[in-house]
Amino acid sequence: MLKIVDRFLLREIAAASAATLVVLLAIVLSSRLATYLTQVANGLLVKEVILQMLGLQSIRFLPILIPIAMLLGILLTLGRLYQDSEMVALTGCGYPPSALYRPMLMLGLPLAALVAWVALWVAPWAASLQQDLQIRARQQAQTSVFSPGTxxxxxxxxxxxxxxxxxxxxxxxxxxxxxxxxxxxxxxxxxxxxxxxxxxxxxxxxxxxxxxxxxxxxxxxxxxxxxxxxxxxxxxxxxxxVGEGSLKREAMATADLIGGGPREYAELHARIGAAVSLPLIALVAPLLAKARPRESRYGRILGGVLVYAVYMNLLGIGKAWLEKGTLGPVAGLWWAHGLLATVGVALWIYHYGWPRVGKSA
Known part of the structure; x- marks a missing residue:
């Protein structure tokens, strides 16, 4: 049975994460809409398929946007509680810092399963369907772009x-x-x-x-x-x-990536990494959000975004190394995930000291 505080935190973080996800989707889809409109003007797409393309693109964006939405949701919620001294009151009432991870994991683990399902099965299907739709739309736009006399x-x-x-x-x-x-x-x-x-x-x-x-x-x-x-x-x-070659790899079924070349293994590790990042964010985000009472929460949000940006850049570098064969498929991107986990452990030690294994007499 969840405690009242756990239910409150779970509800607030879930609502903030969902709102952030909607905003992020609106931003990235508006950018894609501008790209599709340019393709329509250049005769590479027909306007009738734009909504379908945006829907498929939103599915492909979910494994990328859900982790950052959850990170921002945690930072926004806990930052407000720290700023208003509510976390100090909860700690004084016997709610230890380690208890924060109950609602975090109750949200993060189901989201990790959802992201794994989307990244490993649904997103490749959406990419394959988008690729076929784009080819057919281009064929339909063969003559529509050229108006006689212009x-x-x-x-x-x-x-x-x-x-x-x-x-x-x-x-x-x-x-x-x-x-x-x-x-x-x-x-x-x-x-x-x-x-x-x-x-x-x-x-x-x-x-x-x-x-x-x-x-x-x-x-x-x-x-x-x-x-x-x-x-x-x-x-x-x-x-x-430039992105059409990567779209073909993203459209490959996950089972077909196993046993392939370096580019296929890079794509496989990228799909797995999207799900692995959720539990890691649930570990690190509460520590990044910890602040003194009355301290502005926006500084913590900026710091958390910077940490996540470095983490994503490391994943991008690791994927490029995998594609070039610099890293083997066994190492994959696990070193980047390990670095983020190390940052979480270091932050715990910085805030709360070394874990106590026993009490002194």
């Missing part, structure tokens, strides 16, 4: 595409003009075709395929332009985004 940029401004009209029977582009500039900006290419269509490969690269046309290449101001007549030509408009 100039549109592609490839970050390296290409300018003009379409005279769209064939209503098959949806192909009629009389296509493409002005291209190389990475250095010195050479340009003018490509024209009687008909054209977009193609998007499995890796996300977008091409414009032109039939029966001409291509002129050279440096502006010089006379050595090269003219080529072609029956069919593919012009790459833009390359896949």
């Amino acid at each position: 100039f549109r940029e592609a490839g970050g401004g390296r290409h300018v595409v003009y379409v005279e009209s769209i064939d209503p029977t098959d949806g192909e582009l009629v009389r296509v003009f493409i002005h291209s500039r190389d990475a250095s900006g010195d050479r340009i290419a003018i490509t024209t075709g009687d008909r054209g269509r977009q193609e998007i490969t499995d890796d996300g690269t977008r091409y414009m395929v032109l039939d029966h046309g001409y291509r002129y290449e050279g440096v502006p101001g010089q006379k050595d332009y090269r003219q080529t007549r072609f029956e069919r030509l593919r012009v790459r408009l833009d390359a896949p985004s």
Whole structure:
């Protein structure tokens, strides 16, 4: 049977963590929404799938956001109790510091199980579904981005595409003009075709395929332009985004990661680490929140966020080492989790001294 204080702390921390999670989700999803709208404008996505993409993205964000939401929930709740001297009163009434871990673990362990389920099974399913949805949405957006009689940029401004009209029977582009500039900006290419269509490969690269046309290449101001007549030509408009390779690994089932290469083991340890971080936060957060009466709680919150930021950076460094083969799959990311646990033990000793194993006579 939970004590009244335990129920109070559990309720307050859970409410603060849930509110923080909602705010964090709103922040990160608004950023993703801006990215999706940009992709719609560039013809890489159709607007009808934006809500589905945001829903799947929110599932993938849960293993990342739940730990930081729980950390902030604990810091906010206990910081208020320390600031108002309520923790001093509880201690004077026989509620020891070690008793704080009852409600922490009662919240942290179920959340760890939830995060493990999401990270190991649900998030890969959501990533796989998002990848398929994104490919289909790109295929549906093949011609929607190009309006007849208008100039549109592609490839970050390296290409300018003009379409005279769209064939209503098959949806192909009629009389296509493409002005291209190389990475250095010195050479340009003018490509024209009687008909054209977009193609998007499995890796996300977008091409414009032109039939029966001409291509002129050279440096502006010089006379050595090269003219080529072609029956069919593919012009790459833009390359896949940087994160698409990691999305494929995130879409892999957890069982398929076992026995794979360094990148697969790095992804596996990252999924496991999301669940391991919850009990560690339940250990460290009450110690980070401890403050003197009337002391501002926001300084403790900032300190806790900094500790968590260092911890997340260490996990990122460890994952990069795993991908490069610098660390073996046995070591994994356990050293980073061990460092956070060591910080928790050190803080306990700093606040309360060494644990007593017995009483003196």
